[in-house]
Amino acid sequence: MTHFDIVPVDPSDPSLVESWLAAQEAVHEHDFQGLRPFNPHQVLVGLVVHDPDSRREHWAAVCDGQVLGYLGIALHDRDNTHLAGFQLGVHPASRRRGIGSALLRHAEERALEDGRTSLTSWVDLPSEHSPDVRGDGGPFLIAKGYQRSLEGALRVCELAAVDDDALDRLWDESWKRAEGFELTVYHGVPNQRIIEGVAYLHARMYTDMPRGDWDLQEAAITADTVRAWERQRLQRGVLNIQAAVIHKESGDVAGLTEIHVQAGDERHCLQGDTIVDPRYRGHRLGTILKIANQRRLCSMRPWMRYVWTGNAVANTHMIAINESVGYRLAGANAVFQKKLGSPSA
Known part of the structure; x- marks a missing residue:
């Protein structure tokens, strides 16, 4: 020894x-x-x-x-x-x-x-x-x-291999189911109008996603938590590209997604949280969010090649959305x- x-x-x-x-x-x-x-x-x-x-x-x-x-x-x-x-x-x-x-x-x-x-x-x-x-x-x-x-x-989306025409059709079809919602894209700290709703949905990630026997419990996430995360990302040189959908009548943040672009890597980036509030599911909002944020990534970082994501195997709904926008299976973890x-x- x-x-x-x-x-x-x-x-x-x-x-x-x-x-x-x-x-x-x-x-x-x-x-x-x-x-x-x-x-x-x-x-x-x-x-x-x-x-x-x-x-x-x-x-x-x-x-x-x-x-x-x-x-x-x-x-x-x-x-x-x-x-x-x-x-x-x-x-x-x-x-x-x-x-x-x-x-x-x-x-x-x-x-x-x-x-x-x-x-x-x-x-x-x-x-x-x-x-x-x-x-x-x-x-x-x-x-x-x-x-x-x-x-x-683990799945990866090779951005150059995505069928843009198929994505256009999926985008149009999804919006037919999403009347009464609006899309906003941003990076960094969410604006005052939506930051509380963004914090609420991040907290729901801990309870809504499949957890198996993992001893993960409820999260305490507030608007100040979200601000602190963005301060840390700024210090680390991480660009957080985000999209959210808003329910027009109530003003609620109905869903969000994010992609993290890390300093020191201009070819591979990482999908962060994606979630739709259970009250607003069934409107293809997850698909809209993924397409919108993926395209915003391409406009902000046109040399980016791969987006990586991970899902619980039991999360079949999110996996289906990911595969519809270009992700392929690339590995396993536990x-x-x-x-x-x-x-x-």
């Missing part, structure tokens, strides 16, 4: 940060080829930009100045304070030496020290749709007492969860 120390990643230690970053890049290149590329800029910015919702901890397993493995922990403070999230990886050249087990024990100890009762991680998995994905943390976590709690699927009593052996 290799001797190593688990230490916090100090942003002021350039050699540690460089080795920590290199370990993450090596894991991605070895394990997750064919999925959304590793973005070093966002990893580095995450060391110094405060998360308004969670305390983020960054740890490294270090031997002789070299990072052999890494661990990120999110201790949620805004809501779901029973829950902690984590991501860990071990450099491909340093595996089967007990490093992953030690990092996982450290995550559990930190979660217990902070009074958390559930520890969870989203893990990308091999699948027939992502033949170059070799990493599979699932069996490791199952052996440590974790349960596979929610099945997910939530692994452990109810904490004592750290792993």
Whole structure:
């Protein structure tokens, strides 16, 4: 067994940060080829930009100045304070030496020290749709007492391959079902007219989407939360392109969607929340939102090539909308969860 120390990643230690970053890049290149590329800029910015919702901890397993493995922990403070999230990886050249087990024990100890009762991680998995994905943390976590709690699927939209004529027809057909609604597109902080409704719908994401056995509970999201998110995105260099539909008679925000364009990546971007208020479903609003925001992305970032999204496998309605606007299946992931009593052996 290799001797190593688990230490916090100090942003002021350039050699540690460089080795920590290199370990993450090596894991991605070895394990997750064919999925959304590793973005070093966002990893580095995450060391110094405060998360308004969670305390983020960054740890490294270090031997002789070299990072052999890494661990990120999110201790949620805004809501779901029973829950902690984590991501860990071990450099491909340093595996089967007990490093992953030690990092996982450290995550559990930190979660217990902070009074958390559930520890969870989203893990990308091999699948027939992502033949170059070799990493599979699932069996490791199952052996440590974790349960596979929610099945997910990854999809990608190659923007240049989208059939614009078919999208035009879908757009026209959808608006025939959406009389009494209007569309607004924007980026950054929503205006005062809609920000409360936007916050309400973001909160509903926690309860409306399929959650399987994932111990995710209601969210406490207000207009101030939305403003804080946008401040953080500005600090991280993330452009949040958004669309919302408004019910004209009531003024309610009936639905929203968003796409995150991260600094340091001008080819791949990430779909954020999409939701339609249950009171206004059945009007093709989700389809309208997706088409509108996808086209706004193309107008603002014409060199962008791919949009990535993830859905619970059980979310068949949203998956059908995504596939209708050009997404194809590209991989699999899952939530692994452990109810904490004592750290792993």
